[in-house]
Amino acid sequence: MPAVSAAQVRHVAALARLSWDERSAPKLVGELNEILAYISKLSxxxxxxxxxxxxxxxxRDNxxxxxxxxxxxxQAEALAxxxxxxxxxxxxxxxxxxx
Amino acid sequence: MTAYEPVIGLEVHVELKTATKIFCSCSTDFGAPPNTQVCPICLGMPGVLPVLNRRVVEYALRAALALGCEVEPASQFARKNYFYPDLPKGYQITQYERSYAYRGHLDIEADGTSRRVGITRINIEEEAAKSFHGTRGPGGAGESYAPPRPSPDSPESAAGGGDEGEGYSLVDFNRGGVPLIEIVSEPDLRSPEEARAYLIKLRNLLLYTGISDCKMQEGSLRCDANVSLRPVGQEQLGNLVELKNMNSFRSVVRGLEYEIKRQTAVLEGGGRVARETRGWDEGRGATFSMRSKEQSDDYRYFPEPDLVLLRVDQAWLDRVGAEMPALPEARLRRMTQEQGLSEYMAGVIGADPLMAAFFDECVKLQGAGAGAGGGEGAAGVGGAITPAALANWITGDLARLANAEGVEFDALPVGPEHLVDLLRLVDAGRISGKMAKNLLEECWRAGQAGEAGQAGQAGQVGKAEQSGKDRPVAPLPSAIARGKGLEQVSDEGEVARIVASVLSGNGEAVASYHAGKDKALGFLVGQVMKASRGRANPALVNRLVREALGARS
Structure with missing residues (x-):
């Protein structure tokens, strides 16, 4: 089963351009791993x-x-x-x- | 010292000139005020669904056929996830694991040799919006707009620009969702010159298919290059650099030349070439490192659940093939071998896909008219207008007018129907060749005046997208000729009446003709022409005058 590391959390947050608190890394790592474990039941x-x-x-048809x-x-609607x-x-x- | 061999592959993005965007019905017209050709779908609003444009598929299939690709019976769209303000959904819809076309080729000639370049695959995808980068301060964004980003997957990095630092970007979504195809070549190219030859050949081929304007300067054709070096004789490829931001054929050559020199120097200095994306700086004439972009798995591609598989059966493919304009080589052969054009004339027409399309349309119209017994304007003579005669007028008088006015053949104020009509008048002996030239010009002016009038009242009503179907309002030459009483009088009875009256009014000249003075014949013919105000068919007048004189002797 794949495990998420703190480095991956940082990387994905950067890709998603999220600002986040580095101190919450351990919490996020734990939660993301729990989610992955849950999903991997499918396998x-x-x-x-x-x-x-x-x-x-x-x-079957296009x-x-x-x-x-x-x-x-x-334009005004688009920018509203x-x-x-x-x-x-x-x-x-x-x-x-x-x- | 080791000799190195460059290995080059190209990725070419081509904007398709459909009337609407790939997944919504917004217009793709260029030059509208910002954010006026947008809707909830191309703005990435929640809860909307994309629906694929049929013509996008058909244009993409044309490209696949032109490049000899195998078309997949079923292909799939995928989401390429990355975050950038010009991509409102947070992903680009493209193709990834199951493209619609694979394994094509393009034959090129460069440096005196010919080479077959493999086409790996072609993808159908959507265009990103256009962003302008500005900074706060005097002048504002207006003066520091950067050029548009070259492609959705090439976040351009102005050297030293920081993320979300000072300044801001302005985004116009009119271009977002315009259809693209991405043509990926095999790493089969071995020099910048070959890359150039490939691009030009590809451009001409695509122009022929009529699917894109292929204007590199305007961004409707864009090119990224993958380039690496390896010691001559080595099979394994060296570390690859992806080169971006090249906005002309010339800059592709210069960018590749620079990059090959740079990598050679790195290798000869005992270093390793870094795997990276580099941008071409046209002003400095150098490439620069762009900060490492997403790696392939960072895009987290997955099948687009909002779209079903795209299925293309043989019948559809055949239909697209049948509707496709002829490709350059086949076309040249047809023009010289079947249509009787000289090599030179075929070359002139063949070099300009827009002129070639005009020529084709004329030939088609002429054929239709002859088959139907000549039609109204042709006086029943029909069939004698050869493709060579059409080509002569197209490369001669029409090309001269077009050059003088700087218009392309898909935007002339006169259409194929005007030229065919004109030549039918000449062919039926209703006007002389000289009158035809004047009439063509007159028709041209009338068309221009009509366009100006239309533009004035209608503003922008649908572009002439399908290469000039809804063309000109100019009256047909036959109508102009009729209106002005310009047509030649070839009616034998009418000319005979004029001859009779001229002869009876010029007894002296008739007598001197019979006395053996041939000059009198010319005088009498001249008098008849004058009496008809120049409209009588000269050959007919000649014959009838001789006959009448013979009868009187």
Missing amino acids: ELDTADVPPTSHALDL VLREDEPRKGLA DAPDSEAGMFRVPRVVGGQ
């Missing part, structure tokens, strides 16, 4: 004859739309819930470069 099932599925419905434009939201905006655009903290 006790024998799935040798079950084909992998990615969807709850076994749809679900497609035609390439016809439809009006979406107006934005915490901050400027010049018709969403204004967010500067994020440049990967983690």
Whole structure:
């Protein structure tokens, strides 16, 4: 069974750009490992004859739309819930470069 | 000293020019005010579901066919998770474990040799939004906008830029959700020149399929490169560097040349090349290390549960193949061998996919008209307008007008129907070649005036996306000719009446003709032309005057 380390917690938090308290690392490591242990119960099932599925419905047909434009939201509507905006655009903290 | 061999593979992202986005019905028109072509789906609102655009699949299949790929009967979309403000859902929908197309190839010529470059796979995916980076202070964001990020999976790192430090970013989601295909090559390229040849060949091929504008400067075609060095003769690949931010064919070559020199120096100095992502700085002419980005498993790819499998059967694939415009080599062969064009003319048309599409449309129209017995404008003569004659006008007068006005062949003020109509008039003897040239120009001006009028009142109503279907409002040349009384008079009865009246009014000239003065014939023909105000068909006039004189002798 995979075990989560403090280093992994730090890494994932950084990928997710979460700010968090380093002191809570031991607690998070414990909780995440408990969750993993719980989920890994699933691997006790024998799935040798079950084909992998990615969807709850076994749809055999494509679900497609035609390439016809439809009006979406107006700029003011799109920005209505934005915490901050400027010049018709969403204004967010500067994020440049990967983690 | 060890000699090193560069090993290069390219990843090319191509924006598909569909009318709407990949998973929602928002327009993809370029240049609209920010955040006016958005909806809850492409803004990543909770509770919405993506629905795949049929044309995206068909365009992607065209690319697969053009590159000789095997198309999978079923493929799957996947979520690529990473957090960046231009990706509102927190993931990009792409393909990962089950792409729709694999194992294609592209043959290139460079450095005097030809090489078959393998295509590993092609993925269908969505475009990220466009962000602008600004800093607070005088001038604000407006003056310090950085160029748009080159691709969703290449967080550009302006050198030294810190995470969430001073400054801010502005995000426009109009581009978010525009469809892309990602074409991944095998590491089969061995020099920057080969990389360039591959890109140009790929660009031309894709232009032919009509699925993208492929403009590198505008970002509708983007290229990342994987480059490593290994001692000549060694099978195993060296440590690979991923190179980004190259915005032109030239910068791809320069970036690769620089990187090969840099890696060679590292190896010759006894060092190891670090596995990393580097950006090309066009201004400094150098690559720089971008901070280590997510590793593949950091993206935690998993199958996209909001979309069902994409299934493509042979019938669909055949249909897409049948609708696809001919590819360059097949097209050149057809033009010279079946359509009777000279090598030169085929070359001119073949080099410009937009001109080639115009030519094809003309040939099709002409064929349809002849088959139907000539149609209204053709005076029943039909069938005599050869592809070579069309090509002549297209590469001659039309190309001259287009060049002079700086317009491309998918945006001319006159369409294929105008040219075919014009040539039918000439072919039926209703106008002379010289009149045809003037008429074409007149038609062109009328089309321009019409466009200006339309743009004025209608604003932006749907772009001419399907290469000019909803083209010009210019009246047909035959209508202009009729309206102005320009058409040649080829009606024998009418011309004969004019001849008769001219001969009876010029007894002296008739007499001197019969006295053996041939010059009088020219005079009489001239008088008939004058009486018809220049509209009578000269060949017909000549014949009828001779006949009439013969009858009187």
